Amino acid sequence: MNDQAQSPDILSVRKVSKRFDISEPFLNRLLERRPRRILTAVDEISFDVPRGKTFAVVGESGCGKSTVARLLMGLHTPSAGTIRFEDSDITHMAPGKPPALRRRMQMIFQDPFASLNPRWRVREIIGEPLKNFGICKTRAEVTQEVEKLLVQVGLNAADAKKFPHEFSGGQRQRLSIARALTTRPELLICDEPTSALDVSVQSQILNLMKDLQDEFGMSYIFISHDLAVVWYMADVLAVMYLGKIVEVGPKEQIFENPQHPYTRLLMGTVPKLTVGGIERAPVSGEVPNPISPPSGCSFHPRCPLANETCRTVSPELKVRAGGAHSACHAADAGRLPSWTRMAAE
Amino acid sequence: MTLLELDNIVVEFPTRRGPLEAVKGLSLELNEGQILGLVGESGAGKSITGAAITGLIEPPGLIRSGQVRLRGQRIDNLAPEKMRRIRGKEIGAIFQDPLTSLNPVYTVGEQLIDTMRVHLGLDHKAARKRAIDWLAEVGIPAPEARLDQYPHQFSGGMRQRVVIALALCAEPKLIIADEPTTALDVSVQAQILALLKRLCRENGTAVILVTHDMGVIAETADRVAVMYAGRLVEIGDVAQVIQDPLHPYTKGLMNSIPQIGNRDARLTQIEGAMPGLRNPAPGCAFAPRCPQAIDTCRTLRPIPVDAGSGQVACHLFGEAQ
Ligand SMILES: Nc1ncnc2c1ncn2[C@@H]1O[C@H](COP(=O)(O)OP(=O)(O)OP(=O)(O)O)[C@@H](O)[C@H]1O
Ligand SMILES: Nc1ncnc2c1ncn2[C@@H]1O[C@H](COP(=O)(O)OP(=O)(O)OP(=O)(O)O)[C@@H](O)[C@H]1O
Ligand code: SF4
Numbered sequence: 213m214n215d216q217a218q219s220p221d222i223l224s225v226r227k228v229s230k231r232f233d234i235s236e237p238f239l240n241r242l243l244e245r246r247p248r249r250i251l252t253a254v255d256e257i258s259f260d261v262p263r264g265k266t267f268a269v270v271g272e273s274g275c276g277k278s279t280v281a282r283l284l285m286g287l288h289t290p291s292a293g294t295i296r297f298e299d300s301d302i303t304h305m306a307p308g309k310p311p312a313l314r315r316r317m318q319m320i321f322q323d324p325f326a327s328l329n330p331r332w333r334v335r336e337i338i339g340e341p342l343k344n345f346g347i348c349k350t351r352a353e354v355t356q357e358v359e360k361l362l363v364q365v366g367l368n369a370a371d372a373k374k375f376p377h378e379f380s381g382g383q384r385q386r387l388s389i390a391r392a393l394t395t396r397p398e399l400l401i402c403d404e405p406t407s408a409l410d411v412s413v414q415s416q417i418l419n420l421m422k423d424l425q426d427e428f429g430m431s432y433i434f435i436s437h438d439l440a441v442v443w444y445m446a447d448v449l450a451v452m453y454l455g456k457i458v459e460v461g462p463k464e465q466i467f468e469n470p471q472h473p474y475t476r477l478l479m480g481t482v483p484k485l486t487v488g489g490i491e492r493a494p495v496s497g498e499v500p501n502p503i504s505p506p507s508g509c510s511f512h513p514r515c516p517l518a519n520e521t522c523r524t525v526s527p528e529l530k531v532r533a534g535g536a537h538s539a540c541h542a543a544d545a546g547r548l549p550s551w552t553r554m555a556a557e
Numbered sequence: 558m559t560l561l562e563l564d565n566i567v568v569e570f571p572t573r574r575g576p577l578e579a580v581k582g583l584s585l586e587l588n589e590g591q592i593l594g595l596v597g598e599s600g601a602g603k604s605i606t607g608a609a610i611t612g613l614i615e616p617p618g619l620i621r622s623g624q625v626r627l628r629g630q631r632i633d634n635l636a637p638e639k640m641r642r643i644r645g646k647e648i649g650a651i652f653q654d655p656l657t658s659l660n661p662v663y664t665v666g667e668q669l670i671d672t673m674r675v676h677l678g679l680d681h682k683a684a685r686k687r688a689i690d691w692l693a694e695v696g697i698p699a700p701e702a703r704l705d706q707y708p709h710q711f712s713g714g715m716r717q718r719v720v721i722a723l724a725l726c727a728e729p730k731l732i733i734a735d736e737p738t739t740a741l742d743v744s745v746q747a748q749i750l751a752l753l754k755r756l757c758r759e760n761g762t763a764v765i766l767v768t769h770d771m772g773v774i775a776e777t778a779d780r781v782a783v784m785y786a787g788r789l790v791e792i793g794d795v796a797q798v799i800q801d802p803l804h805p806y807t808k809g810l811m812n813s814i815p816q817i818g819n820r821d822a823r824l825t826q827i828e829g830a831m832p833g834l835r836n837p838a839p840g841c842a843f844a845p846r847c848p849q850a851i852d853t854c855r856t857l858r859p860i861p862v863d864a865g866s867g868q869v870a871c872h873l874f875g876e877a878q
């Protein structure tokens with residue numbers, strides 16, 4: 213590949229938002245005088261995915277990670293903002309369109325059960341994109357490639373004859389990984405790709421993903437709630453909270469010296485392998501509600517450092533010493549206490 | 558007091574290529590108030606074991622032999638109608654796949670309210686109030702507003718929590734939780750685990766917790782059972798199994814756990830894959846991947862022997878050595 217001519221980023225997202233209308237039907241609203249209700253799942257986020265690197269996204273359940281992934285794949289239309297894949301604007305592209313571009317961009321879904329056609333055998337599920345995109349010409353080639361992919365993800369070549377329901381949860385997740393790899397995509401969006409796998413199979417898959425990255429220069433967007441996995445995979449790490457990116461930057465920087473109170477809280481709740489008696493304190497404070505988000509900094513109701521400014525003014529992402537960006541008034545004012553991961557443990 | 562006993566159960570799926578034994582003779586006991594962690598290789602038979610207990614093995618699959626007893630009463634041979642009543646009321650099941658337990662055409666609230674009306678005999682108003690409490694209990698923000706939404710309007714982790722609320726709301730004595738916290742971030746996970754532990758402590762509820770997350774096991778379970786290729790290979794107290802695993806597979810599993818701060822270029826993995834369940838080779842199913850295998854391992858199947866704080870099925874233990 214001639215990297216010279218290409219921009220360093222394979223994907224660029226600018227001020228993208230997604231609002232869902234979750235109001236009751238119009239007539240009910242009229243009769244019961246209920247207001248229209250809008251849920252802002254993604255709120256003006258911007259980021260770049262460097263070519264050949266892994267951009268990881270972490271954040272609480274419901275903070276909008278899967279919605280971001282679906283926006284990128286064209287499965288939701290953004291309410292605002294632009295998404296570019298290299299030089300093409302794909303903001304309003306329908307799913308799967310245009311095919312030439314979409315085969316370069318694939319996704320592994322969070323729910324492996326919903327994403328495999330139950331009536332197809334494995335060799336059809338994995339073989340179909342191979343034929344469709346003209347990667348394999350003959351049936352023999354398809355069979356060979358399907359079997360190779362199955363072995364790569366730790367299944368057996370003989371599994372090609374089976375239907376999805378004959379597999380366990382983790383085995384199905386491996387099928388969807390194999391399918392996503394068929395078109396040899398340049399950008400792979402992975403939504404919790406290994407959370408259904410036991411740790412030894414997880415190691416196999418993650419090692420495989422790293423090998424593919426080294427060999428073919430693949431770029432990954434990697435969504436996960438497992439910080440140890442993120443530590444291993446990520447080059448760049450983004451932390452989301454209630455639809456916004458609150459901190460983003462080089463992985464090491466964020467693990468070693470996080471510059472946002474929410475990131476610090478996340479790093480402090482990692483479960484440890486110490487047995488007995490430990491009761492991780494569930495995060496205190498009001499759980500955020502994306503239907504009516506808090507004023508100012510949306511983290512302020514749970515933040516130990518919140519002051520009046522935090523309650524009224526929304527903080528902006530600013531660059532910090534070390535090169536990461538975070539959105540926090542306390543960091544702006546130099547009010548963040550010093551931090552080491554050891555201190556949190 | 559013993560709540561649940563599995564006595565040498567064998568689960569079989571007849572297929573066109575001959576029968577496939579997904580669970581090959583498994584015995585366990587579980588006391589009231591106890592949390593048993595069930596871990597093991599993907600495809601080892603953990604979910605199928607759960608399905609055998611709840612009577613939810615998909616036909617043509619069946620329990621070929623063995624017994625499942627709840628408080629001494631056999632439940633593996635009950636009529637489907639009777640079993641349905643036990644499930645929900647006595648046994649709550651949290652499935653690995655949250656979508657199968659949620660009905661897409663009913664709101665989350667309707668599903669919770671229905672379950673409580675059927676199993677607890679509450680009226681609509683009381684059930685609705687409890688449903689809101691349950692959503693709050695599993696950490697869903699703005700539960701009152703969320704009650705009237707449909708499952709597809711929830712995030713993956715929120716759906717998983719609704720499934721948990723659905724399984725718990727009928728106050729069962731035994732909970733089979735299959736990967737209940739996989740889609741959850743660490744702080745919500747902590748909340749769910751605290752909830753499960755509280756139910757065990759206060760109501761004597763027993764839990765079988767299927768998960769691959771050793772952090773969750775360490776924090777929650779009293780005992781741990783490890784499965785490989787349809788069999789138990791090790792069972793013991795949580796501290797021993799996690800800190801001092803005996804079976805080579807368990808050791809491999811523990812070494813594969815990624816650690817923050819580790820700078821190795823590759824994660825440790827157990828080389829190779831679990832063998833297919835059909836036509837098993839003689840000997841120990843783990844032998845082809847086992848770094849400690851001896852000749853006997855390839856010819857003779859190890860049977861569980863007392864070791865550590867429980868039992869282990871491996872030729873490196875027991876009187877043979
Ligand atoms: N309906 C079925 N027909 C045939 N084989 C099946 C069926 N359901 C499961 N199996 C097989 O039984 C074995 C055990 O499956 P099970 O779902 O119990 O695994 P598991 O231990 O829960 O794995 P995971 O951690 O991946 O969820 C698997 O190898 C699977 O291929
Ligand atoms: N189709 C939809 N209609 C209405 N609301 C939606 C829809 N999809 C997602 N949401 C809402 O958007 C928010 C973000 O959801 P999303 O699935 O992106 O979260 P997530 O970060 O992936 O969470 P998880 O870790 O639990 O998977 C949630 O509050 C969810 O309820
Ligand atoms: S802006 Fe204020 S409330 Fe928000 S994280 Fe920083 S200190 Fe806490």
Ligand SMILES: [Mg+2]
Nearest residue numbers: 277278322713
């Ligand atoms: Mg998600």
Ligand SMILES: [Mg+2]
Nearest residue numbers: 380381604653
């Ligand atoms: Mg399973």
